[in-house]
Amino acid sequence: MQALQTQTVMHHFDGGNSLCLCVCAAGQNLDNQYLVAMRRNLILTAWISCITALCGIGQTDILDSGGKLTALQASYDVTHYGLELSIDPEKQWIGGSLTVTARVVEPMEVLELDLDTVYDISSVVGEGKAGDLAVERDLGKIHIKLGRKYQAGEFFTVTVAYSGNPRVAPNPPWAGGFTWDKTPSGAHWIATSCQGQGADLWWPCKDNVSDEPDSMDLRISVPTGLYAACNGVLRDSSSEAGSTMYHWHISTPINIYTVALNIGPYVLIEETYTSVTGEEFPFIFYVLPENVEQGREIMPEFMDHMSFFEEMLGPYPFRADKYGVVQTPHLGMEHQTIIAYGANFDNTAMLGRDFGFDALHHHEMAHEWWGNLVTNSSWEDVWIHEGFGSYMQALYCERIGGEEAYHNYMRFSRFFTQPLPVAPKETKTAGEAFRAPVYTKGAWILHTLRNYIGDEAFFASLKQMVYPDENHLNATDGSQCRFVDTDDFQTIAEEQSGQNLDWFFDLYLRQAELPTLVAHRISDKKVKLLWNMPVDYPMPIPVEIRYGDEELTEVIPEDGIIIKVKQSEKLYLDPKKRILCDISD
Numbered sequence: 089m090q091a092l093q094t095q096t097v098m099h100h101f102d103g104g105n106s107l108c109l110c111v112c113a114a115g116q117n118l119d120n121q122y123l124v125a126m127r128r129n130l131i132l133t134a135w136i137s138c139i140t141a142l143c144g145i146g147q148t149d150i151l152d153s154g155g156k157l158t159a160l161q162a163s164y165d166v167t168h169y170g171l172e173l174s175i176d177p178e179k180q181w182i183g184g185s186l187t188v189t190a191r192v193v194e195p196m197e198v199l200e201l202d203l204d205t206v207y208d209i210s211s212v213v214g215e216g217k218a219g220d221l222a223v224e225r226d227l228g229k230i231h232i233k234l235g236r237k238y239q240a241g242e243f244f245t246v247t248v249a250y251s252g253n254p255r256v257a258p259n260p261p262w263a264g265g266f267t268w269d270k271t272p273s274g275a276h277w278i279a280t281s282c283q284g285q286g287a288d289l290w291w292p293c294k295d296n297v298s299d300e301p302d303s304m305d306l307r308i309s310v311p312t313g314l315y316a317a318c319n320g321v322l323r324d325s326s327s328e329a330g331s332t333m334y335h336w337h338i339s340t341p342i343n344i345y346t347v348a349l350n351i352g353p354y355v356l357i358e359e360t361y362t363s364v365t366g367e368e369f370p371f372i373f374y375v376l377p378e379n380v381e382q383g384r385e386i387m388p389e390f391m392d393h394m395s396f397f398e399e400m401l402g403p404y405p406f407r408a409d410k411y412g413v414v415q416t417p418h419l420g421m422e423h424q425t426i427i428a429y430g431a432n433f434d435n436t437a438m439l440g441r442d443f444g445f446d447a448l449h450h451h452e453m454a455h456e457w458w459g460n461l462v463t464n465s466s467w468e469d470v471w472i473h474e475g476f477g478s479y480m481q482a483l484y485c486e487r488i489g490g491e492e493a494y495h496n497y498m499r500f501s502r503f504f505t506q507p508l509p510v511a512p513k514e515t516k517t518a519g520e521a522f523r524a525p526v527y528t529k530g531a532w533i534l535h536t537l538r539n540y541i542g543d544e545a546f547f548a549s550l551k552q553m554v555y556p557d558e559n560h561l562n563a564t565d566g567s568q569c570r571f572v573d574t575d576d577f578q579t580i581a582e583e584q585s586g587q588n589l590d591w592f593f594d595l596y597l598r599q600a601e602l603p604t605l606v607a608h609r610i611s612d613k614k615v616k617l618l619w620n621m622p623v624d625y626p627m628p629i630p631v632e633i634r635y636g637d638e639e640l641t642e643v644i645p646e647d648g649i650i651i652k653v654k655q656s657e658k659l660y661l662d663p664k665k666r667i668l669c670d671i672s673d
């Protein structure tokens with residue numbers, strides 16, 4: 089362990105291989121978990137825990153992402169990243185440069201970027217500056233002396249040339265890095281994933297979800313014969329000396345963990361989709377040659393997912409670029425405009441059960457709204473990506489299978505146990521935030537809110553959360569994207585429902601314990617019902633109660649209620665499971 093830390097300082101530690109053992113061990117124990125999403129939580133946790141144990145520190149800059157900004161990070165706002173990379177699959181090597189343009193927020197003379205220690209930096213140059221800029225590296229941080237003090241409002245441009253063998257993803261997409269795989273016919277098949285660890289696993293960046301570039305360009309060179317499918321729009325491609333360069337332009341802000349390389353002998357299945365706004369945009373599936381038929385067959389379903397989301401939430405946010413989905417050697421990720429799809433045309437791939445649709449694709453597409461259009465300003469609010477994203481599959485079940493299918497889905501996903509609040513108020517890193525049950529408990533919180541405030545207010549709240557007004561809804565120039573947090577959603581839900589929801593958010597999101605509905609028999613004929621509340625509020629959600637021929641719906645007051653149920657009668661509390669709570673009877 090100490091040796092690993094020492095090697096880290098020397099910028100050469102081979103953490104990927106060592107950590108792989110920890111992660112795989114954790115992964116094997118989790119094979120019987122119900123949901124892959126759950127595995128994703130736990131494996132990420134296990135991975136971070138391994139790092140913590142190995143390094144003896146709370147987190148490393150490289151293998152975690154986000155958290156509190158350092159003063160140096162807070163002093164600039166990235167406006168553009170330009171990433172030029174050559175990919176050598178045989179040597180599992182990448183090399184090129186990253187150019188960052190940023191606006192100064194606080195006076196600064198040192199630029200802090202994050203980059204994995206596995207790379208060598210060959211030069212750092214500043215626009216308009218002669219010679220290289222002075223650089224110091226400290227673990228995963230690069231400190232670049234800009235040569236003078238920049239004042240607030242000024243812009244600077246710095247280019248970092250770097251190369252090396254990126255960390256091999258121990259368990260993509262949860263424990264990320266590069267995946268160097270082969271297609272069934274033996275062609276190179278490469279993908280990146282870095283949600284939990286941040287984009288500094290493969291390029292120099294400000295590794296914090298709170299700063300998105302306004303736009304980005306990627307120029308990716310791969311051996312001719314392979315296709316590099318990336319975010320945004322393909323501007324051009326050119327080949328020389330056995331190498332083909334693909335220039336992708338992302339015209340909107342992008343949360344940088346969703347910037348991705350997907351390289352393979354892809355065949356493009358291209359459609360044009362007409363948005364609810366009337367605008368047309370390309371709808372492209374980048375599929376392996378072996379799967380073209382299956383790709384064609386599933387396109388109508390993918391397009392139906394799109395029409396569901398447009399109807400439920402509003403127009404697809406990235407109409408100016410494209411909707412892309414690309415076949416990947418890992419399960420999936422919400423890479424903006426180039427959704428990673430590794431479900432292999434198997435409806436059970438994500439959930440372990442077939443609910444009649446490709447849940448993995450549906451989930452990742454949901455993130456184009458929940459995560460990419462609106463992004464958590466810090467990771468403690470990641471339930472806005474994952475809880476909302478997961479709840480969309482339940483709503484799609486309801487759309488294709490009716491109310492019973494919806495309730496079946498919700499019951500299936502009721503298995504979370506982690507005793508951490510879904511949306512704590514304290515700043516969290518990605519690694520910390522994913523330890524909370526942000527997926528399924530997040531979805532159950534929305535289910536409960538919907539039951540409490542009613543469909544009209546609830547669905548209007550979803551729409552307002554993604555598009556607060558007509559300007560956002562109609563924009564395609566990037567101004568539709570914004571940062572949100574849990575308080576924003578509370579404000580919207582209160583506005584739409586006309587109710588104060590402090591109790592709801594404090595109960596379900598800010599602390600971990602669930603309310604318990606206690607049924608206590610006090611005589612042969614009577615049962616007392618009482619809420620055991622972990623917060624200092626009464627529980628105002630009406631409870632459905634069934635016994636014998638009786639069906640009641642009651643708000644149970646703080647001192648409880650007594651109902652006349654004979655010993656011989658079976659008592660059903662909240663039989664439809666509309667409320668996120670424990671029941672003790």
Ligand SMILES: [Zn+2]
Pocket residue numbers: 422451452455473474477
């Ligand atoms: Zn997700």
